Amino acid sequence: MTDISSSPILTVENLSVEFGHSRVIDNLNFSVIAGRTLAIVGESGSGKSVTSQSIMRLAESTGASYPSGRILFSGEQGEIDLLSQSQEAMRSIRGKDIAMIFQEPMTSLNPVFTIGDQISESLSLHKKLTKSAALDESMKLLKMVRLPDAEDMLNRYPHQLSGGMRQRVMIAMALACRPKVLIADEPTTALDVTIQAQILTILNDLQKELNMAVIFITHDMGVVAEIADDVVVMWKGKKVEQGPVKELFANPQHPYTKALLAAVPKLGSMAGEPFPKRFPITVMDGEGTRLVGEEKTQATACYDKSPLLSVRDLVTRFDSKKAFLDVSLIEYMR
Numbered sequence: 001m002t003d004i005s006s007s008p009i010l011t012v013e014n015l016s017v018e019f020g021h022s023r024v025i026d027n028l029n030f031s032v033i034a035g036r037t038l039a040i041v042g043e044s045g046s047g048k049s050v051t052s053q054s055i056m057r058l059a060e061s062t063g064a065s066y067p068s069g070r071i072l073f074s075g076e077q078g079e080i081d082l083l084s085q086s087q088e089a090m091r092s093i094r095g096k097d098i099a100m101i102f103q104e105p106m107t108s109l110n111p112v113f114t115i116g117d118q119i120s121e122s123l124s125l126h127k128k129l130t131k132s133a134a135l136d137e138s139m140k141l142l143k144m145v146r147l148p149d150a151e152d153m154l155n156r157y158p159h160q161l162s163g164g165m166r167q168r169v170m171i172a173m174a175l176a177c178r179p180k181v182l183i184a185d186e187p188t189t190a191l192d193v194t195i196q197a198q199i200l201t202i203l204n205d206l207q208k209e210l211n212m213a214v215i216f217i218t219h220d221m222g223v224v225a226e227i228a229d230d231v232v233v234m235w236k237g238k239k240v241e242q243g244p245v246k247e248l249f250a251n252p253q254h255p256y257t258k259a260l261l262a263a264v265p266k267l268g269s270m271a272g273e274p275f276p277k278r279f280p281i282t283v284m285d286g287e288g289t290r291l292v293g294e295e296k297t298q299a300t301a302c303y304d305k306s307p308l309l310s311v312r313d314l315v316t317r318f319d320s321k322k323a324f325l326d327v328s329l330i331e332y333m334r
């Protein structure tokens with residue numbers, strides 16, 4: 001069990017972020033505790049990624065300034081304000097004490113280096129491991145995120161992996177130095193639900209093992225219910241709601257939180273329905289919400305017509321011992 005009374009490891013205090021004259025984060029406050037997961041939810045453009053990039057001090061490389069705020073981190077040297085650290089000092093914190101899984105794995109994996117080189121770089125830099133010790137450790141990390149054929153994986157390049165594999169490599173990289181805080185920015189949004197569930201389980205297990213504080217950014221309330229202890233809801237750069245996950249789900253206050261929760265399908269709502277069904281969705285309209293669309297049965301599958309597209313006996317092979325895909329017969333029906 002986590003000790004709820006333990007003090008925060010990271011506190012964002014009155015943080016404001018501007019790009020030129022445009023304020024995209026306004027007086028934001030929240031904190032995270034070791035061993036707990038804080039979910040940040042909010043619509044596209046509400047400032048979730050800018051918040052995480054500000055904690056990592058990466059936002060200024062794209063033109064951000066911080067007119068107000070402190071980001072307090074309790075590390076080995078006691079409490080420091082990340083906003084007043086030099087980039088040089090941040091280089092020894094990033095990846096070691098605070099690590100991040102980015103929204104787009106392809107933009108943060110380097111296409112010209114192997115997976116092994118990329119994971120071991122952080123170990124050589126922060127843990128001063130030799131090249132061969134770093135590669136050994138990289139292999140352990142790849143096994144830890146349950147990637148098959150870890151040894152073979154070390155020599156592969158990012159483009160030779162599937163989306164789910166890349167995401168697991170990113171997790172392995174982020175966890176290489178056993179960080180105290182892990183920021184995961186929509187790590188599973190682009191993945192199918194099976195891989196998503198696997199990755200959430202891996203993150204959950206590793207969090208327990210390492211007693212990490214996790215900041216998990218998502219707009220999927222199903223994922224929030226699964227992993228979060230506490231939730232911060234952002235709306236246009238501001239925090240509009242915050243609370244323990246159970247309380248927030250039971251009694252959402254802000255229209256955006258209500259809209260997000262309304263978008264989660266209710267178990268049993270399709271009982272007895274022979275076809276898929278469309279439901280109206282709740283969207284924000286100004287400061288309130290509005291229902292868009294109508295309830296309608298979708299006649300999506302009609303099996304008595306000839307296929308629009310047929311694939312027969314397709315075999316695709318990659319020049320790798322184990323990676324091949326064999327699709328023998330799939331038919332797309334109209």
Ligand SMILES: Nc1ncnc2c1ncn2[C@@H]1O[C@H](COP(=O)(O)OP(=O)(O)OP(=O)(O)O)[C@@H](O)[C@H]1O
Nearest residue numbers: 019024042043044045046047048049050051062063
């Ligand atoms: N480099 C930049 N220059 C100017 N404006 C920026 C920059 N980066 C982000 N912004 C603006 O900051 C706001 C917040 O963007 P952010 O990327 O944090 O959104 P988000 O909540 O992560 O959205 P999404 O769910 O789509 O990832 C947006 O209005 C965006 O246009």
Ligand SMILES: [Mg+2]
Nearest residue numbers: 048049050103
């Ligand atoms: Mg984002």
